Amino acid sequence: MKTIKFPLVLMCVVALLSFENPSYEVGDSVTDFKLKNVDGKMVSLSDYSDKKGAIVIFDCNTCPYSKAYNDRIIGLNDKYASKGYPVITINPNDPEISPGDSFKEMASQAKKKGYEFPYLQDESQQVARSFGATNTPHVFVLKKDGPNFRVAYIGTIDNNSRDGSVATKKYVEEAVDALLGDKSIPTTRTKAIGCGIKWKD
Amino acid sequence: MNSRKFNALIDFMSNVIVAFLLFVSLSTYAQQAEVIKFGKLHSLLEEKGEQVHIINFWATWCAPCVKELPLFEALYAKSDPRVRVTLISLDFADELNKVNAFINQRKIKSPVLLLDEIDYNSWIDRVEKSWGGAIPATLFINQQTGHRKFVDRELKEGELEKIIASLLNE
Numbered sequence: 001m002k003t004i005k006f007p008l009v010l011m012c013v014v015a016l017l018s019f020e021n022p023s024y025e026v027g028d029s030v031t032d033f034k035l036k037n038v039d040g041k042m043v044s045l046s047d048y049s050d051k052k053g054a055i056v057i058f059d060c061n062t063c064p065y066s067k068a069y070n071d072r073i074i075g076l077n078d079k080y081a082s083k084g085y086p087v088i089t090i091n092p093n094d095p096e097i098s099p100g101d102s103f104k105e106m107a108s109q110a111k112k113k114g115y116e117f118p119y120l121q122d123e124s125q126q127v128a129r130s131f132g133a134t135n136t137p138h139v140f141v142l143k144k145d146g147p148n149f150r151v152a153y154i155g156t157i158d159n160n161s162r163d164g165s166v167a168t169k170k171y172v173e174e175a176v177d178a179l180l181g182d183k184s185i186p187t188t189r190t191k192a193i194g195c196g197i198k199w200k201d
Numbered sequence: 202m203n204s205r206k207f208n209a210l211i212d213f214m215s216n217v218i219v220a221f222l223l224f225v226s227l228s229t230y231a232q233q234a235e236v237i238k239f240g241k242l243h244s245l246l247e248e249k250g251e252q253v254h255i256i257n258f259w260a261t262w263c264a265p266c267v268k269e270l271p272l273f274e275a276l277y278a279k280s281d282p283r284v285r286v287t288l289i290s291l292d293f294a295d296e297l298n299k300v301n302a303f304i305n306q307r308k309i310k311s312p313v314l315l316l317d318e319i320d321y322n323s324w325i326d327r328v329e330k331s332w333g334g335a336i337p338a339t340l341f342i343n344q345q346t347g348h349r350k351f352v353d354r355e356l357k358e359g360e361l362e363k364i365i366a367s368l369l370n371e
Contacts, residue, residue, distance in 0.1 A: 064262045064293075134333045156334075159320040162293050169320075193321040195263065196335030196354075 023132020024140065026188045029148040033127045035090065035120035038107040043088070043118045045142075045149060052084030053143040053152070053179060055172065058122075058133040059089045061109045062100040063195035065161055066136050070113060072157055072164045073137065076172060077117045085141070085176050087117040092128035093136070093198040101198070128197055135194035141175045152179060155190030231305040234313040236294055239324045242316055245287065246328065250344035252285045253368045255361070258338045260291045261303045265355040266337040270309070272361055277311040284365060290315040291336060329353075343368040 024030065034044040048054050055076055060066050077087035093101040103121050110119045122128050131140055141153035153175035158167035171190050178185040245256065257273055259266035270288070277286040288309070292300050294317035304313055318324050325332055329351045332338055341350040341364050348371060350364050 064260075068293075135335050156322065159322060161321065162295075162319050190322045191325055191332075191334040193325075193334040196265075 023130070024151045024154070026151050026154060028151050029145070030140075030142055030151060031130060033130075035122055035127060036103075037118045037120050038103070038110045038115075043120055045088075048086065048088075048149075049144070049147075051086060051144060053141065053176075054149065055080065055085055055087045055176065056131070056140040056142060057087060057089045058092055058128055058131070058136055058138040058140075058197070059119075060091050060093045060098070060101050060136040060195070061105050062093070062098050063136045065194040068161055069137050069157055069164075074113060074115070075164075076157070076176075079173070080176050081117070083176075083180055085179070088120065089115075089117060090120045090122050090127060091136075092122040092125050092133060094125070094200045096200070097198040125197075125200060133192075133197060135192045135196060137194055138192035138197075139172055141172060141179070143179050153185055153188050154192075155187075156192045156194075161193055231301070232309060232313060234290055234297060234300045234304060234315045236297060236315045236317050239316070239318045239327070241314070242289065242324075243327065246340075246342065248344060250285075252283055252344050253365050254285045254287065254342045254344055255365070256287050256289060256340045256342070258289050258291055258336045258340075260336060261296075261300055262292070263336050269337060269355050270307070272356055272358065273311055274309065276361055283369060286311045288313045293319075341365065341368055343371065346371060 030045065032044055032046045034042050037043045045054070057073055059069075059073065073087060073089065081087065091101055091106055095102040095105075099105075106119055106121060109115075133140075137157065139153070139155060139157055140151055142149040143152045153172065155171055157170070157172050158164055159169040159171070160167035169187070171187055174187065175185045245254070248254070255273065255276070257269075259270065261267070273286050273288060276284060288311050290300050290313055292315060294315060297315060300313070300315055303309070321334055325334055329338075329340060329349075331351060332353055335353065337355055338351070338353040339356060341352075343349070348368060350368060352360075352364070
C-alpha cells in the first residue's frame with residue numbers, strides 16, 4: 001500500500017501547485033501576452049522588445065479612480081514613451097458586469113482622449129490574473145533585461161488619487177527615472193488604490 | 202373658564218405643539234456625513250468596549266458596496282446592544298453633497314463618516330495589512346478581546362450575523 005500512497009500524495013501536491021495563481025512580484029520576468037487593441041489590431045509585449053521597458057497599467061473606463069488618473073496616465077506616456085518606457089493600458093473588466101467597459105466604449109474613450117498608446121481588452125482576464133492585478137488603475141513598471149521583461153515596480157501612480165498636482169510622491173515617475181538613471185528604485189511596491197477588477201463569475 | 206379647564210387646555214395645546222415639533226424634526230431630519238481624518242478612524246479602531254464594531258468601507262459610486270448597504274442597515278435597525286455599525290465613505294471629500302444626498306434619498310440610518318485621506322498608502326496598512334485597497338471591505342472588531350475579522354469583498358445575506366456570532370462567542 002505504501003508504494004501506492006506516496007505517488008498519490010505527490011500527484012496531489014503537484015496538482016495543488018499547478019492551481020496556484022502565480023502573480024508577479026518585483027524582479028519576476030513576465031510571460032509574453034497578446035491582446036486586441038481598440039483599433040482592432042493585436043498587440044503583444046514582445047512588440048516592445050526594442051524599448052528599454054514599458055509601463056503596463058490595468059485600467060478601465062468606469063472607475064472614479066481611473067477617471068481621476070486618466071490625464072496622469074496620458075501624461076506618463078507623453079513623458080516616458082520617447083525615453084523608452086511607453087505606456088500600455090489593459091482593461092480587464094468583464095463588460096457583462098460593467099457595460100461601460102465594453103470594447104466599443106473602450107474605443108470611444110481612447111478616441112475621445114486621443115490615446116497615443118494601446119488600450120487592450122483582456123477578454124479572458126488571463127493577463128490580469130497572471131500579473132496579479134486586483135484593482136484599476138494598477139501599475140506594473142517593466143524593465144527590459146536581456147530577452148525578458150522584468151517587474152521593477154508594482155502599485156499606484158502617486159500618493160494623491162484626487163489631484164496629481166499636489167501629490168508629494170510620484171511613485172511611477174520615481175521608478176522610471178531611477179531605471180533611466182541606472183539607480184535603485186526608492187519604492188518598489190505600493191498598494192494600488194482603486195476599484196476592484198470586475199471578474200467574471 | 203375655570204382654572205382647571207384652563208390648565209387642561211394649556212396641557213392639550215402644549216402636547217399638540219410638542220407633537221408638531223417632533224413631526225417636523227423627524228420629517229426634515231436627515232443624517233449628514235461627518236468628514237474625518239485618519240486620527241478619528243484610528244481611535245475608532247482602537248476603542249475598547251463591550252461591542253462587536255462593524256466598520257464598512259464603501260462609496261456612492263461602488264455598485265457592490267451600494268448593493269450590500271441594506272445588510273448593514275438591517276443590522277443597525279435591530280439595535281442589538283452588542284453590535285455597533287459604522288459606515289466609512291471613501292468618496293472624495295469634495296463630493297460631500299453627493300454623499301449627503303445619497304444618505305437622504307436612501308434614508309441611511311447607520312452613522313456615516315467620510316474619510317478625507319487621499320494618500321491611501323499612508324493609512325491603509327494601519328486598518329488592515331492584507332487590504333489591497335479595493336472596496337467593499339468590512340472590518341469586524343471585538344472591542345473586548347481586540348480580535349478582528351476582515352472581509353474585502355461583498356458580503357452575502359446572513360454572513361454578517363455569522364461573523365458577529367463567531368466574534369461574540371469566543
